[in-house]
Amino acid sequence: MGTHTVAVVGATGVVGRTVVRILEERRFPVKRLRLSATARSAGKTVPFCGDLVKVEETTADVLRGADFAFFAAGKEASTRFAWEAAASGTVVIDKSSAFRMDPRVPLVIPEINGHALAQHQGVISTPNCSTIVMLMALWPLHRAARVRRAVVATYQSVSGAGDAAVDALRRETDALAGRADLLEGGATTEAVEVVSGTAKPIAFNVLFQWKFEEDGATDEEQKMIAETEKIAGEPIAIAPTTVRVPVVVGHGMSISAEFEHDLSPEEAREVLARFPGVEVWDDPKKDHYPTPLLTAGRDPVYVGRIRRDPTVACGLHLWAVGDNLRKGAALNAVQIAEALIGSAGTAPRPAGVVESKVSW
Amino acid sequence: MGTHTVAVVGATGVVGRTVVRILEERRFPVKRLRLSATARSAGKTVPFCGDLVKVEETTADVLRGADFAFFAAGKEASTRFAWEAAASGTVVIDKSSAFRMDPRVPLVIPEINGHALAQHQGVISTPNCSTIVMLMALWPLHRAARVRRAVVATYQSVSGAGDAAVDALRRETDALAGRADLLEGGATTEAVEVVSGTAKPIAFNVLFQWKFEEDGATDEEQKMIAETEKIAGEPIAIAPTTVRVPVVVGHGMSISAEFEHDLSPEEAREVLARFPGVEVWDDPKKDHYPTPLLTAGRDPVYVGRIRRDPTVACGLHLWAVGDNLRKGAALNAVQIAEALIGSAGTAPRPAGVVESKVSW
Numbered sequence: 001m002g003t004h005t006v007a008v009v010g011a012t013g014v015v016g017r018t019v020v021r022i023l024e025e026r027r028f029p030v031k032r033l034r035l036s037a038t039a040r041s042a043g044k045t046v047p048f049c050g051d052l053v054k055v056e057e058t059t060a061d062v063l064r065g066a067d068f069a070f071f072a073a074g075k076e077a078s079t080r081f082a083w084e085a086a087a088s089g090t091v092v093i094d095k096s097s098a099f100r101m102d103p104r105v106p107l108v109i110p111e112i113n114g115h116a117l118a119q120h121q122g123v124i125s126t127p128n129c130s131t132i133v134m135l136m137a138l139w140p141l142h143r144a145a146r147v148r149r150a151v152v153a154t155y156q157s158v159s160g161a162g163d164a165a166v167d168a169l170r171r172e173t174d175a176l177a178g179r180a181d182l183l184e185g186g187a188t189t190e191a192v193e194v195v196s197g198t199a200k201p202i203a204f205n206v207l208f209q210w211k212f213e214e215d216g217a218t219d220e221e222q223k224m225i226a227e228t229e230k231i232a233g234e235p236i237a238i239a240p241t242t243v244r245v246p247v248v249v250g251h252g253m254s255i256s257a258e259f260e261h262d263l264s265p266e267e268a269r270e271v272l273a274r275f276p277g278v279e280v281w282d283d284p285k286k287d288h289y290p291t292p293l294l295t296a297g298r299d300p301v302y303v304g305r306i307r308r309d310p311t312v313a314c315g316l317h318l319w320a321v322g323d324n325l326r327k328g329a330a331l332n333a334v335q336i337a338e339a340l341i342g343s344a345g346t347a348p349r350p351a352g353v354v355e356s357k358v359s360w
Numbered sequence: 361m362g363t364h365t366v367a368v369v370g371a372t373g374v375v376g377r378t379v380v381r382i383l384e385e386r387r388f389p390v391k392r393l394r395l396s397a398t399a400r401s402a403g404k405t406v407p408f409c410g411d412l413v414k415v416e417e418t419t420a421d422v423l424r425g426a427d428f429a430f431f432a433a434g435k436e437a438s439t440r441f442a443w444e445a446a447a448s449g450t451v452v453i454d455k456s457s458a459f460r461m462d463p464r465v466p467l468v469i470p471e472i473n474g475h476a477l478a479q480h481q482g483v484i485s486t487p488n489c490s491t492i493v494m495l496m497a498l499w500p501l502h503r504a505a506r507v508r509r510a511v512v513a514t515y516q517s518v519s520g521a522g523d524a525a526v527d528a529l530r531r532e533t534d535a536l537a538g539r540a541d542l543l544e545g546g547a548t549t550e551a552v553e554v555v556s557g558t559a560k561p562i563a564f565n566v567l568f569q570w571k572f573e574e575d576g577a578t579d580e581e582q583k584m585i586a587e588t589e590k591i592a593g594e595p596i597a598i599a600p601t602t603v604r605v606p607v608v609v610g611h612g613m614s615i616s617a618e619f620e621h622d623l624s625p626e627e628a629r630e631v632l633a634r635f636p637g638v639e640v641w642d643d644p645k646k647d648h649y650p651t652p653l654l655t656a657g658r659d660p661v662y663v664g665r666i667r668r669d670p671t672v673a674c675g676l677h678l679w680a681v682g683d684n685l686r687k688g689a690a691l692n693a694v695q696i697a698e699a700l701i702g703s704a705g706t707a708p709r710p711a712g713v714v715e716s717k718v719s720w
Contacts, residue, residue: 149671153513153614155566155603159544173537177530183608184519185657185683192653205653206515206605206612208665208679212644216625216667237671241614241679243515245566245605248543252566254513254601265576284572293552293565297545305568307576311509311597319568319601323545 002029004341007066007090009058009081010073011035012044014163015095018330019070024049028334029341036062037073066090068337072330086122091340093124093333100125100227107230110335111277112139117339124336129160129328130220130242131227133251136301136327137320140275141268142236145259145314149237152224155245155252157292158202160324161209165202169246172196172203202246209244218242250292251324259314265306268316272303277327282306290321301327362389364701367426367450369418369441370433371395372404374523375455378690379430384409388694389701396422397433426450428697432690446482451700453484453693460485460587467590470695471637472499476591477699484696489520489688490580490602491587493611496661496687497680500635501628502596505619505674509597512584515605515612517652518562520684521569525562529606532556532563562606569604578602610652611688612681619674625666628676632663637687642666650681661687 006023010016016037023030033048036058045052056062058077063069063085071078071094078098086092099105106116107125109132117124127135134152141147158165175196176182182191189199200207210218220242229235245252263271273280281290282304290302301322309315322328366383370376376397383390393408396418405412416422418437423429423445431438431454438458446452459465466476467485469492477484487495494512501507518525535556536542542551549559560567570578580602589595605612623631633640641650642664650662661682669675682688 151511151616151671153601155515155605170537173533177533177537180608183653183656185609185685187653187656189654199654200647200651201653204607205651206607207651208649212647216644216665239616239669239671239675239677241513241616241665241677243612243614245515247564247566247606248540249545252603254603256511256599256601284576287560287572289568291560291565291567293543293547293561294549294559296543296547305576305601309599311511311599315599317599317601325545 002031004029004067005032005034005065006030007034007036007063007069009036009063009069009071009077011046011055012037012041013072014159014166015072015325015329017046018325019072019333020046020048022326022330022334026334026338028337034062034066060084063090064088068093070333071095082123090122091120091124091337092122093126093336095126095329095333097128097223099123100127100223101230107227108336109135109231109332110339111136111275113231113233114339117336126329126333126336127227127231128220128223129251129324130154130156130240130253131224131231132328132332133301133320133322133324134224134253134255135228135231136278136322137255137272137303137318138257140271140278141257141259141263141316142232144267144271145261145263147236148258148260149239150255150257152238152240153254154240154242155247155292156242157247157250157324158244159249160251160328161244166248169202169248172198172201173246176201176203202244204246207244208242210242247292249296249323249325250321251328252292252319252321255318255320256309257316257318258312259316262314263316265308265316268306277301278303280304280306289319292321295321296323297326298323299326299331362391364389364427365392365394365425366390367394367396367423367429369396369423369429369431369437371406371415372397372401373432374519374526375432375685375689376430377406378685379432379693380406380408382686382690382694386694386698388697394422394426420444423450424448428453430693431455442483450482451480451484451697452482453486453696455486455689455693457488457583459483460487460583461590467587468696469495469591469692470699471496471635473591473593474699477696486689486693486696487587487591488580488583489684490514490516490600490611490613491584491591492688492692493661493680493682493684494584494613494615495588495591496638496682497615497632497663497678498617500631500638501617501619501623501676502592504627504631505621505623507596508618508620509599510615510617512598512600513614514600514602515607515652516602517607517610517684518604519609520611520688521604526608529562529608532561533606536561536563562604564606567604568602570602607652609656609683609685610681611684612652612679615678615680616669617676617678618672619676622674623676625668625676628666637661638663640664640666649679652681655681656683657686658683659686659691
């Protein structure tokens with residue numbers, strides 16, 4: 001029997017559903033689970049530990065009495081309800097970008113800056129999915145050899161943009177799969193639009209599916225830079241290019257980092273393998289490296305293709321992949337709650353999830 | 361009426377077919393076209409300028425009397441037939457990697473080092489598709505401000521690996537599209553293998569689909585480095601990571617370059633827009649940047665997302681996309697032949713190909 005009343009706001013969305021699944025998997029000590037969403041989704045039921053929990057419309061009332069509230073409903077809902085809930089004693093763990101840069105709000109990856117939780121004022125933010133995957137791979141190396149600069153190119157899955165983006169990839173894939181005339185060259189904007197419903201389908205394509213800021217960066221790139229500084233507690237020079245690819249779950253990234261001190265690829269593998277939440281899959285001789293398809297649904301951030309970059313002193317290339325819905329969002333949020341109640345790491349992995357090993 | 365006998369070896373493959381199409385589009389002065397392939401494809405016919413040309417089995421005989429022979433059949437055929445053909449007076453333009461690093465053989469991108477053609481001994485190599493797309497975007501900036509170092513992450517289409525890879529993407533897409541259970545996480549190697557025929561499908565995934573070398577680099581990465589030095593005639597520090605994505609045609613790449621001299625994004629756009637074979641599509645306010653889907657089938661290499669990289673002195677980020685079958689392979693080969701007969705640039709673009717403009 002659990003001891004905590006837990007609310008999940010945005011429980012029917014792709015991250016909210018994953019929060020519910022992870023609470024169950026990790027046996028988070030839930031006494032009562034309250035699920036909420038927009039009026040449109042109210043009345044649906046969601047399975048949890050053998051029960052069916054009814055989804056309510058998100059109101060201040062639903063949150064009243066909750067020890068923890070996981071917010072996964074977007075910026076607007078967080079802005080509207082988070083501080084009020086916090087004021088009445090709920091610890092809000094917010095997945096949206098609403099408060100990440102707010103000085104009152106710790107921005108936390110428990111393995112990296114769990115200490116920041118000591119300062120919380122009722123609202124804690126979990127970082128952007130790309131920031132989390134990147135930092136899980138970079139931070140252990142930063143501690144060992146200090147990152148001077150990292151150039152990062154991402155290969156991000158559509159689920160990072162929510163259920164609608166997953167549906168769009170499915171629809172566009174159906175529409176374009178048989179259209180060699182469009183896929184093999186010579187497609188006009190008009191033809192692509194007629195067939196797929198948009199001039200910029202993500203199926204069989206590569207896009208910058210974010211808002212462009214004044215300086216030409218995407219808002220996703222800006223988040224990676226700003227959030228890294230807040231989490232690290234010091235500026236780290238991150239030069240990101242964020243790219244969406246037609247993958248359903250799992251963010252990959254190519255990281256080319258320069259360090260202050262030399263680390264051999266072997267040393268980097270050891271440092272990474274020892275870090276909680278990171279696994280090294282790196283044996284090029286056996287064609288062994290992490291792919292989004294085989295790491296989606298798993299908790300760790302996987303790192304492979306660790307090799308020297310001879311164009312710079314103390315340079316290493318890495319390839320990191322993490323499940324953007326789990327460690328990139330829902331898992332990180334649940335781990336924050338676990339850290340607060342002191343139960344982190346005690347939860348067994350559920351049956352049926354493939355084991356994963358360090359190997360190189 | 362043309363004046364040259366032209367042979368295409370590997371005429372039924374994805375690059376060979378594109379060579380035939382481009383010879384027709386650009387009205388290359390063909391007197392007689394001879395097409396060859398393996399015995400398996402012999403007897404097929406290929407349309408060319410209103411005729412049907414019969415495919416013969418590749419033999420020294422087929423090549424006899426050819427003024428130009430485009431080799432697009434892989435390393436083995438090139439190794440077997442190229443020098444013999446050259447010895448009997450044929451100019452061989454080879455798409456394979458067989459002779460690219462051979463000191464007797466110029467490795468040419470006509471817009472960049474067409475001068476190297478003066479030294480040829482009968483065999484000329486056309487570079488790897490990734491090298492071409494990258495250098496078309498980097499070279500104009502190198503001439504203007506000298507590249508100190510460039511970190512490059514690629515988003516390469518499956519057609520770069522030939523027809524079988526395009527078929528595999530199609531088959532795997534069909535097999536996996538309805539399998540949310542696999543695509544959304546928790547897939548085991550075995551389940552993925554049963555459904556898609558391989559543990560490493562490219563559909564809905566991201567792969568390193570190349571041979572890994574002793575130092576952990578892919579052979580594709582090594583080619584980009586070595587070929588760049590040969591084409592540039594000087595070492596340029598290239599730090600590539602080559603990645604395959606589920607796209608049919610068109611290689612994208614994120615390039616983060618440091619220069620010796622400062623170039624503003626505006627200056628870089630002007631320099632690139634003036635360079636033959638490059639077009640700038642760069643207006644983030646209008647969400648305008650090149651995608652593989654909309655640039656496949658077109659001749660230029662497109663560059664967008666030109667912006668400062670504030671983490672380094674004189675740094676710029678770029679996003680380049682080029683059709684790997686056209687400028688990355690067949691077009692570059694035909695342009696080499698055009699340069700040799702002095703007809704380069706005189707060919708009109710065929711009707712039906714969408715116009716493309718510099719815009720920012």
